[in-house]
Amino acid sequence: MSFKNNLKLLLSTQNVLIYILNSEEERLEYKIHLMIRQNIKKTIYCWNFIDGYYNNPNYLNKAIRNPLQAIEFIEQLNFPTSTIFFLKDFHVFINDISVIRKIKNLSRFLKQANSSIIISASEMQVPSLLKDFITVLEFPLPNYEEINLELHRLFKIMNVDSSIYSEYFHDLTLAYRGFSIEKIRISIAKLLTSNLSSTHLIKNILYEKRQLIEQTDVLEFYAVDYSFDNVGGLNVLKDWLNKRSKAFSKQAKNYGLTVPKGILLIGIQGTGKSLIAKAISGQWNLPLLKLDMGKIFASLVGQSEERMRHMIKTAEQSSPCILWIDEIDKCFTRLNNYTDSGTNGRVLSTMLTWLSEKKKPVFVIATANQVLSLPSELLRKGRFDEIFFLNLPSLEEREKIFQIHLMKFRPLSWRKYDIKYLSKLTDQFSGAEIEQAIIEAMYNAFYEKREFSTQDIINAINNFVPLAFTDTCNISAIQDWAISGKIRMAS
Numbered sequence: 001m002s003f004k005n006n007l008k009l010l011l012s013t014q015n016v017l018i019y020i021l022n023s024e025e026e027r028l029e030y031k032i033h034l035m036i037r038q039n040i041k042k043t044i045y046c047w048n049f050i051d052g053y054y055n056n057p058n059y060l061n062k063a064i065r066n067p068l069q070a071i072e073f074i075e076q077l078n079f080p081t082s083t084i085f086f087l088k089d090f091h092v093f094i095n096d097i098s099v100i101r102k103i104k105n106l107s108r109f110l111k112q113a114n115s116s117i118i119i120s121a122s123e124m125q126v127p128s129l130l131k132d133f134i135t136v137l138e139f140p141l142p143n144y145e146e147i148n149l150e151l152h153r154l155f156k157i158m159n160v161d162s163s164i165y166s167e168y169f170h171d172l173t174l175a176y177r178g179f180s181i182e183k184i185r186i187s188i189a190k191l192l193t194s195n196l197s198s199t200h201l202i203k204n205i206l207y208e209k210r211q212l213i214e215q216t217d218v219l220e221f222y223a224v225d226y227s228f229d230n231v232g233g234l235n236v237l238k239d240w241l242n243k244r245s246k247a248f249s250k251q252a253k254n255y256g257l258t259v260p261k262g263i264l265l266i267g268i269q270g271t272g273k274s275l276i277a278k279a280i281s282g283q284w285n286l287p288l289l290k291l292d293m294g295k296i297f298a299s300l301v302g303q304s305e306e307r308m309r310h311m312i313k314t315a316e317q318s319s320p321c322i323l324w325i326d327e328i329d330k331c332f333t334r335l336n337n338y339t340d341s342g343t344n345g346r347v348l349s350t351m352l353t354w355l356s357e358k359k360k361p362v363f364v365i366a367t368a369n370q371v372l373s374l375p376s377e378l379l380r381k382g383r384f385d386e387i388f389f390l391n392l393p394s395l396e397e398r399e400k401i402f403q404i405h406l407m408k409f410r411p412l413s414w415r416k417y418d419i420k421y422l423s424k425l426t427d428q429f430s431g432a433e434i435e436q437a438i439i440e441a442m443y444n445a446f447y448e449k450r451e452f453s454t455q456d457i458i459n460a461i462n463n464f465v466p467l468a469f470t471d472t473c474n475i476s477a478i479q480d481w482a483i484s485g486k487i488r489m490a491s
């Protein structure tokens with residue numbers, strides 16, 4: 001249900017105390033006034049600590065700097081019917097016992113009078129004594145249409161010919177998702193006065209967005225310049241992803257397609273799971289947010305779930321985007337789930353519920369090395385669109401990986417290396433190990449002050465012991481599991 005409908009319902013069903021969590025007080029106040037004018041017949045009294053009651057000429061400056069008096073004022077008005085008392089920053093004062101008592105005493109009469117108190121709060125600070133009386137609502141940041149409207153308005157005010165940017169208006173609007181209206185105003189004023197081209201304008205907004213996202217502490221904004229050309233092999237996975245590359249477009253929506261949820265990539269270390277996450281972001285031209293799972297877990301009870309919820313909200317506000325959850329197996333294991341039914345289980349269940357019910361265009365890429373220890377709930381249908389297994393590369397895939405890395409290091413002379421022979425020598429090597437062997441060869445040749453050759457790479461390969469040789473048991477177990485048909489192979 002939309003915020004507006006939710007609030008309308010609460011106000012018409014005798015909810016006496018409504019606590020609205022928001023970061024945009026001015027916009028919230030405007031929306032409530034608009035609702036009163038258009039949809040509901042109520043009178044409104046607004047109060048803040050410095051000005052007291054300020055919007056009704058008959059009661060100007062009542063209860064200045066006195067929250068208790070602000071509540072007593074309601075009593076003095078003799079409980080007017082169908083009235084809203086909009087109290088700003090009142091969360092700071094409702095921990096005072098005299099304020100709590102007064103509100104409790106008032107609540108019955110407010111109910112009879114069909115009136116309500118709305119507390120506008122920037123933080124969640126509901127005292128336990130009022131828990132049963134308060135309904136909490138969250139005021140969402142502006143949506144696509146609101147941002148679009150505001151941008152047109154700002155362009156007009158600033159006398160900027162919006163037709164110059166018309167082709168980019170959709171991208172501009174998307175880039176500003178996750179910003180408050182106030183932040184959009186400041187940002188657009190700053191950017192338009194610096195006469196940037198459309199693409200630079202969007203780049204700068206994304207830079208500001210990055211700072212906004214990183215304030216959350218658990219999300220890192222990854223600026224990547226990768227595409228599928230940087231990934232050798234994994235053709236089935238790439239094909240699957242290519243078919244969804246326009247999944248977040250208007251055309252896909254009009255076609256009736258549902259927004260894809262995401263994928264779980266399971267595989268041996270160094271087979272390109274992280275690389276694929278970065279490449280999708282570049283290929284689909286969507287921002288990549290990396291979640292630091294370790295930072296979700298806090299020591300205080302309830303704080304970890306709160307951080308998870310906050311992270312989800314930030315990702316949704318920045319959508320469309322890619323959310324990359326690296327090494328999910330390190331945080332959620334079967335063992336953890338059974339031994340720690342507390343925090344770990346609750347954080348997992350918050351995430352699983354979101355994954356199942358997610359409607360916003362946040363494409364989740366979770367990666368894991370271990371599958372046998374992953375909680376089964378995570379693998380269940382409906383969480384991810386698909387689970388892919390990334391095996392050690394085949395001969396053809398190794399050829400492609402050698403080519404990609406040699407082209408990267410020697411864009412002009414890569415053809416002189418005997419890629420076919422090197423690929424044959426590296427059976428059981430991962431992509432990361434192939435890259436490592438080339439780098440090792442380069443170091444050795446550089447030390448001897450000469451260009452590196454195929455022979456240097458052969459020497460490096462001969463001195464290299466790949467993980468598949470040292471961790472045979474684990475790797476065979478995961479390969480057997482994948483081959484048994486439980487998940488889709490990435491190549």
Ligand SMILES: Nc1ncnc2c1ncn2[C@@H]1O[C@H](COP(=O)(O)OP(=O)(O)OP(=O)(O)O)[C@@H](O)[C@H]1O
Nearest residue numbers: 230231232269270271272273274275401431432435
């Ligand atoms: N298929 C591939 N094509 C090209 N390069 C690859 C491939 N696989 C791995 N690499 C190289 O190895 C590096 C490390 O791989 P990556 O971090 O993506 O592996 P991973 O599967 O995420 O490993 P881990 O499980 O250890 O996190 C990549 O940055 C890339 O340079």
